Amino acid sequence: MEIISVQYPIGESALARDASPKALAIGHFDGVHRGHQNVISHAMTCARAAGLQGAVMTFHPHPKEVLGRSPHYNASLTPLEDKLERFRRLGVDVVYIVQFDLDFAKVTPAEFVDDVLRPLRVRRAVVGFDFTFGARGAGKPETLWALGEPDIGVEIVEPFMQDGDKVSSTRIREALMNGRPEEAAELLGELYAVRGVVVQGEGRGRTIGFPTANIRQEDGFFVPRQGVYAIMAETEGRRYPGVLNIGVKPTFHDSLPEPVMEAHLFDFDGDLYGKTVTVQFVAFLRTEKKFGGVDELIAQIHADADQARTLLTAYNKK
Template identity: 45%
Template sequence: MKIIRISYPTNSSTDYPATSLAIGYFDGVHRGHQVVIQNAIKQAKTLGILSSVMTFDPHPKSVLGSREHTSFITPLPDKLQIFEKMGVDLVYVVSFNRDFSQVSPIDFVERLLVSLQIKYITVGFDFSFGFRGLGKAHDLKLLAKSRFQVQVITSVNSQVEKISSTNIRNALQMGNIEKANYYLGRRYSIQGLFHSEHNHFFVTPPSIMPALGEYLVEVKIHDQWVYGTLYINHEDKKLPFSLYLIDPPTSLPECLEIQFICLASNDVSQLGENPVVKKSI
């Protein structure tokens, strides 16, 4: 998979390949996002062109001053790995800054999308673009002017609500790992540095950490997965995360990937006293 970082306006002298494109921030790359991206891949195969994804870095809301978007379900490196596993050929990472936030919906199409030689675009039903998100999915169809096709994917829902990044974020913050994992279509995972002497785990990317509690997890160590327990205590400002493993190998990498299985306990007073995993490192 090729990654191209671009800024607005694009370089007019660059020869971009024809692609079928999925557009979105795609935080979490959840089940709804996957349908959008899979459709872009499907159309690329039909047309005999490359499949591509356009995402933005950093998050538009963080640039515009929202304090709610300083941590993410999938930081950019994780998101790119998921795109690659899905079979995406090319990813455009668009630099989002205040100047770009002022671009009109018309210029977003004429000076960005058209210059990239896009032949087919897939977006979600709630897609918006341009200054203050004034451009909507139906506007994209009108602005295409037969230069590219546009397909809008309808909402993907659970039995009770829309599957969305917001609802996954809320589930994680409530410790509802099973719900978050179902909406994601995979286990929620984080990466971080591990200091085995005191079992301390330090989250490195700006990942969302679940609610306070004791979690059953699986940890990737070299090429194997090992069960363990991760204790999260946001009230401990110095060392909020502690990790314990079952039968850990003799050597451990400094950086670990942790996948969440379920919440074992959210009783603050009992954290660490009766761990699911009794053998520490």
């Protein structure tokens, strides 16, 4: 898969790297959820049928982040690296990463078609039913269809429905904010995951019989609701079941400047310091709370671990 970074106006270097005619799926695709997968797969099918290259155009950073329209878009369901990996799994040949800035935000729908799509030799554009483009979102799928004539055909993909409602990044974020990772997984088509590096913590977990990995998540990931979760964790090519807490450790602290993420991996014996861990959220167990003492906390951790083992055993048998 070739990855090409593009800044408006498109430079000759970007055009020279790939002059092949192509079918192009266009969108931000945060999460690359089942609805996005439907759009991209449709574009790849169109490409194969017409003998074109199968391409995706995404925008970085998210337009809502640049334009300040949402407090949640300073973090992504899939930061760019993860998004690209999902595109690769969908069989995409070429990815265009368009730098979204305030200048690009002023581009009109007509300029987008004439100065971006046509120079890139797009012959078929595939978009979702709610796609918008151009300054102030003035362009709609029907606008793209009209502006594309006669040389750019436009395919408009209908919404992908799940449980009577359309699959969307917003719906996934709401599920994660409300402690429903199972719902998020259904919408994504896979478990929601964040990634981070294990750093030195307070070391208290080991003294009470539950050593934990203090995970400093990489920038850019949307973090689910605070609380305790059953998880699967992957590091150095191996996966481990476990239990994880996102919170401020109220039993030991009156306040922390920000929540911390601590994972206890079942049946793991080793040193994780400095290693990268990917945490997949399987189920929400409970909210974080302050306990009356260490013994009460230990009893609750045992209960959490037992519940997590039961849930994860069932999950891994699916």
